[in-house]
Amino acid sequence: MAILDIHQVSLSFGGLKALQNVNLKIEKGTTHALIGPNGAGKSTLLNVLTGMLKPDDGSVMFDGKPLLNVNSFDINQLGIAKVFQTPAIFPEMTVLQNVTIPVFAARDGSFNLNMFEGRSKQRPLIEFAEQQICELGLEKHMYSLAGSLSRGDKRRLEMAICLANKPRLLLLDEPTAGMARHETEKTIELLNSMQDGITKVIVEHDMNVVFSLAEKISVLAQGQIIAEGTPDEIKGHPKVIEAYLGEAQV
Amino acid sequence: MITQNNFWQHNRTVLIFALVALTMPLWFPLMGGYSGLDTKIMIFCIFVVGFDILLGFTGYLSFGHAAFFGISAYVTGIMLKDFSDNIIPAIIVAVLAATVVAVVIGLLTLKRTGIYFSILTLAFAEMFDSMAMSMLQKWTGGENGLTGMPTPMLFNLKMQGDTVFYFVTFMAIFLFYMAKRIERSPVGLMMKAIKCNQTRLEFTGINARKYKLLAFVISAVYAAIAGALMVVYEPFVGHEFLGWHQSGEVVIMSVIGGVGTLVGPMLGAGFMLYFENVLSVNLGEQWLLVLGAIFMAVVIFMPGGFMEGVARLKKRYFTTVDGE
Amino acid sequence: MDMTLNAFTLSILTGLQLGSIYVLIALGLTLIFGTLGVVNFAHGALYLIAIYLAVSINNALGFGLALIIVPPVLFIIGVLLERGLIQRFYDRPHTDQILVTFGLAIVLQELLKWVFGANNIPFTIPSWGNGIIMMHEYLPFLEGFVVYPKWRMILVVVAIVTVSAVFALLHLTRFGLVIRAGMRDAEMLQFLGVNINRRFMVVFGLGAMIAGIAGVFGGPVTQVSPEVGMQLLVPSFLIVVIGGMGSLGGAVLAGILIGMAQSFTAPYIYINTIIIYLITVIILLVRPRGLLGAKGVFE
Numbered sequence: 001m002a003i004l005d006i007h008q009v010s011l012s013f014g015g016l017k018a019l020q021n022v023n024l025k026i027e028k029g030t031t032h033a034l035i036g037p038n039g040a041g042k043s044t045l046l047n048v049l050t051g052m053l054k055p056d057d058g059s060v061m062f063d064g065k066p067l068l069n070v071n072s073f074d075i076n077q078l079g080i081a082k083v084f085q086t087p088a089i090f091p092e093m094t095v096l097q098n099v100t101i102p103v104f105a106a107r108d109g110s111f112n113l114n115m116f117e118g119r120s121k122q123r124p125l126i127e128f129a130e131q132q133i134c135e136l137g138l139e140k141h142m143y144s145l146a147g148s149l150s151r152g153d154k155r156r157l158e159m160a161i162c163l164a165n166k167p168r169l170l171l172l173d174e175p176t177a178g179m180a181r182h183e184t185e186k187t188i189e190l191l192n193s194m195q196d197g198i199t200k201v202i203v204e205h206d207m208n209v210v211f212s213l214a215e216k217i218s219v220l221a222q223g224q225i226i227a228e229g230t231p232d233e234i235k236g237h238p239k240v241i242e243a244y245l246g247e248a249q250v
Numbered sequence: 251m252i253t254q255n256n257f258w259q260h261n262r263t264v265l266i267f268a269l270v271a272l273t274m275p276l277w278f279p280l281m282g283g284y285s286g287l288d289t290k291i292m293i294f295c296i297f298v299v300g301f302d303i304l305l306g307f308t309g310y311l312s313f314g315h316a317a318f319f320g321i322s323a324y325v326t327g328i329m330l331k332d333f334s335d336n337i338i339p340a341i342i343v344a345v346l347a348a349t350v351v352a353v354v355i356g357l358l359t360l361k362r363t364g365i366y367f368s369i370l371t372l373a374f375a376e377m378f379d380s381m382a383m384s385m386l387q388k389w390t391g392g393e394n395g396l397t398g399m400p401t402p403m404l405f406n407l408k409m410q411g412d413t414v415f416y417f418v419t420f421m422a423i424f425l426f427y428m429a430k431r432i433e434r435s436p437v438g439l440m441m442k443a444i445k446c447n448q449t450r451l452e453f454t455g456i457n458a459r460k461y462k463l464l465a466f467v468i469s470a471v472y473a474a475i476a477g478a479l480m481v482v483y484e485p486f487v488g489h490e491f492l493g494w495h496q497s498g499e500v501v502i503m504s505v506i507g508g509v510g511t512l513v514g515p516m517l518g519a520g521f522m523l524y525f526e527n528v529l530s531v532n533l534g535e536q537w538l539l540v541l542g543a544i545f546m547a548v549v550i551f552m553p554g555g556f557m558e559g560v561a562r563l564k565k566r567y568f569t570t571v572d573g574e
Numbered sequence: 575m576d577m578t579l580n581a582f583t584l585s586i587l588t589g590l591q592l593g594s595i596y597v598l599i600a601l602g603l604t605l606i607f608g609t610l611g612v613v614n615f616a617h618g619a620l621y622l623i624a625i626y627l628a629v630s631i632n633n634a635l636g637f638g639l640a641l642i643i644v645p646p647v648l649f650i651i652g653v654l655l656e657r658g659l660i661q662r663f664y665d666r667p668h669t670d671q672i673l674v675t676f677g678l679a680i681v682l683q684e685l686l687k688w689v690f691g692a693n694n695i696p697f698t699i700p701s702w703g704n705g706i707i708m709m710h711e712y713l714p715f716l717e718g719f720v721v722y723p724k725w726r727m728i729l730v731v732v733a734i735v736t737v738s739a740v741f742a743l744l745h746l747t748r749f750g751l752v753i754r755a756g757m758r759d760a761e762m763l764q765f766l767g768v769n770i771n772r773r774f775m776v777v778f779g780l781g782a783m784i785a786g787i788a789g790v791f792g793g794p795v796t797q798v799s800p801e802v803g804m805q806l807l808v809p810s811f812l813i814v815v816i817g818g819m820g821s822l823g824g825a826v827l828a829g830i831l832i833g834m835a836q837s838f839t840a841p842y843i844y845i846n847t848i849i850i851y852l853i854t855v856i857i858l859l860v861r862p863r864g865l866l867g868a869k870g871v872f873e
Contacts, residue, residue, distance in 0.1 A: 050453065071452075071457070072452045072453055073452045073453075073454075073455050073456055073457050073458070074455075076452075076453055076454060076455035077455045081453070081454075082453050084450075088447060088449065088450040088453070089447065089450060090443050090446035090447050090450065090451075091446055091447070092442075092445070092446050093442065093443065093446055097439060097442075100439065101439060101440065101443055101451070101454055101456070102454045102455065104436045104439065104440075105454055105455035105456050106455070108436060109455075110455055110456055110457035110460075111456070111457045111460040111461065112436065112437070113437070113464075114435055114436055114437060115431065115432045115435050115437045115438075116428075116431045116432070116435060117435045117436060117437075118431070118434065118435070119260070119434060122436065161450075161454060162454075165454070165455060305669075309667075309669060311669045311672060311673070313676075358855065358858060358859075361862070362858075362862070363668075364668055364669060365613050365668050365672070365819075366815065366819075368613070368669075368672050369613070369811045369812070369814075369815060370815070370854070370858070372808060372811070373808055373811065373812050373851060373854060374851070376808045377848055377851040380847040380848060381847070381848060383847075384843060384844055384847045385844035385847070385848075494804060494808070498676065498680070501673070501676070502677075505673060535687075535688065536684065536688055538680065538684050539681060539684035539685060539688060542677055542680035542681040542684055543677075543681055545677045545680070546674060546677035546678060546681060549670060549673045549674045549677055550659075550662065550674060553666075553670060
């Protein structure tokens with residue numbers, strides 16, 4: 001069953017056609033990779049999915065609900081979380097505070113006037129956040145400022161933030177960009193160990209990561225889907241090779 | 251029993267503040283402070299605590315909060331003159347009026363980035379200042395200001411001298427406590443997250459704009475209460491209550507004291523008013539010059555203000571003992 | 575609006591004159607913001623320094639010397655400020671930049687008040703600038719006897735010349751090319767090996783110098799007293815916002831627009847005091863990026 005149904009989405013920036021009639025169905029529970037040469041439109045597509053950009057045409061359905069013209073925060077409340085290229089966290093707050101935020105967001109929605117809610121009522125949520133932090137191996141940093149963490153730990157923290165409000169779809173924008181080999185391995189491990197049931201859409205350049213994680217791959221080039229299939233089908237696909245080689249020649 | 255313990259622990263700062271504030275008439279004269287100045291300091295403590303909820307938590311720097319201070323003051327004055335000398339209806343109506351204005355200004359200015367916001371709030375402060383001097387002269391008394399108010403009454407109690415001081419101080423303690431509650435609540439958490447990374451906050455399902463507006467309105471309410479109390483303290487309202495100068499003073503107080511700490515800005519308020527009214531005897535007209543220089547030095551070298559200084563000293567002299 | 579051609583022409587001229595000072599200050603502001611990304615709350619204070627310096631030299635040694643000395647001195651002050659203070663704040667949040675320049679504005683204003691006193695210092699216009707121009711001699715469509723103060727026309731001419739010079743500098747010189755490129759992407763330029771630091775220094779000095787020119791010619795018009803700096807800063811900021819932050823053309827356009835608006839609403843004194851705020855609110859609601867501002871930038 002398709003949890004994400006992207007239908008005929010087009011988007012132009014002035015004269016540049018960033019996305020042209022993109023059709024993409026993401027099956028529930030799968031790990032789906034989105035690859036393609038630079039400038040293919042992968043990040044643009046992610047931005048459309050998270051409400052940062054409005055397409056000129058087309059529709060996007062998430063679990064049967066329309067996703068366009070919805071605010072970013074409402075999109076998250078619907079169950080979509082995004083992991084950024086450069087870990088997006090709250091640097092001047094503690095790791096615990098970082099993870100508590102999504103927990104409250106899940107309970108209270110996008111806005112709540114609970115200005116006088118005391119610590120005792122917050123206890124269970126804080127404890128849940130502590131749990132999440134432990135699950136991702138960050139206990140010893142619980143009270144450290146998020147900004148002081150190493151890049152790898154920041155990535156873990158971001159993952160914790162995303163997972164804390166139980167998303168159904170996780171969008172990852174080049175999660176291993178700029179990482180050393182061993183960090184990349186750790187990230188793959190982390191993504192593999194996540195609970196089943198979470199659908200993952202990963203935009204990646206590192207083919208090692210793609211082939212380790214993806215059950216299905218879609219290839220985007222010049223704003224269009226040029227190929228789709230299992231990793232094996234994509235490996236030798238002539239159109240894919242052409243798209244990448246074409247880029248290399250430039 | 252456990253809840254009882256937590257109450258004293260959690261509210262330690264409030265209790266210390268209450269103690270220091272209520273005993274002010276005893277120790278303040280020893281420093282050269284005079285009665286009346288302590289009331290004014292308490293009024294600005296209220297103003298500045300609310301302001302810190304906006305600047306310290308969300309990071310939005312407003313140069314226009316004097317608008318709410320002044321609007322509330324004018325409305326209070328007018329209510330006392332034309333409606334009733336009872337301060338309660340006057341304060342309520344004044345704060346409501348300022349809040350309505352705050353919602354409108356907040357909706358207009360918070361959409362933009364911090365820079366735009368600072369410029370626009372500055373402009374609004376100046377706009378109200380101009381309006382008070384020109385088109386609203388009939389009500390505000392124009393350049394001369396609003397005078398001729400009756401002695402304010404709290405029902406049957408005459409609001410003069412010490413009575414005013416204690417009334418204001420109790421309000422200050424209460425409002426400080428409320429601010430602390432807000433800080434500890436989920437709302438406070440979200441507001442602080444806005445300063446760190448608004449985008450991430452939105453992607454985590456939080457409507458940052460609404461929390462920004464909430465912070466703005468709360469701080470405006472505090473400013474309005476301060477403005478109303480100002481009139482109870484001293485029966486005069488001038489157009490200078492509204493402009494950039496008054497707004498700027500609050501900014502200076504907050505920064506010197508320590509943005510984001512709630513307590514720091516109150517210390518800043520006390521310091522600035524003490525400086526302006528007591529120490530200036532020695533410095534003469536140049537007190538603002540010296541204060542401005544101190545302000546610049548703080549922004550350049552110790553942006554966390556006085557509270558940062560205290561934290562640094564604590565680290566230096568107490569960590570070796572604890573071995574941290 | 576029941577207006578004769580004479581009255582209309584005079585209103586246009588007044589609008590240009592009012593706009594001239596705004597444009598000169600807004601130009602420096604937007605140049606600095608567009609290039610360095612710094613919101614200079616001390617810009618009004620720079621104008622203040624200019625008028626006090628100009629009036630002192632003028633009253634003692636004549637206008638000619640004031641004209642020669644003040645702009646370069648302001649340039650140097652700008653450079654010193656940038657090197658000594660502003661550059662420490664490039665990596666700091668925008669709020670801190672605003673705070674430090676705000677503090678500077680207060681310090682400079684108080685300093686000048688201390689040295690010169692709080693009262694208005696009369697700025698005597700040089701004899702060649704004094705008097706009136708017979709407008710009806712130059713504009714045949716005017717009826718009868720129409721005059722306009724000479725100095726105010728000179729101010730308009732100075733503004734036109736300065737704006738043209740700045741545009742020429744930015745569009746016709748290599749330095750200008752670098753600055754314009756830097757306005758769009760400073761980081762990129764650094765990678766290309768361009769010494770952006772020296773450029774920043776010069777641009778800040780330039781912004782200050784323009785304020786200096788504004789001060790020399792605007793002093794007699796705006797009066798010389800400590801409040802003038804901030805009084806001009808607020809409308810100038812709004813003009814930058816209305817024109818579009820970082821857009822020089824926008825600053826000029828908006829400055830003229832506001833000058834005209836204030837001139838034409840002069841008989842309606844209540845509207846006159848708030849017309850600039852009304853226009854700002856309308857622009858905010860209808861076209862948030864400003865008249866000529868780039869889309870998405872600083873929105």
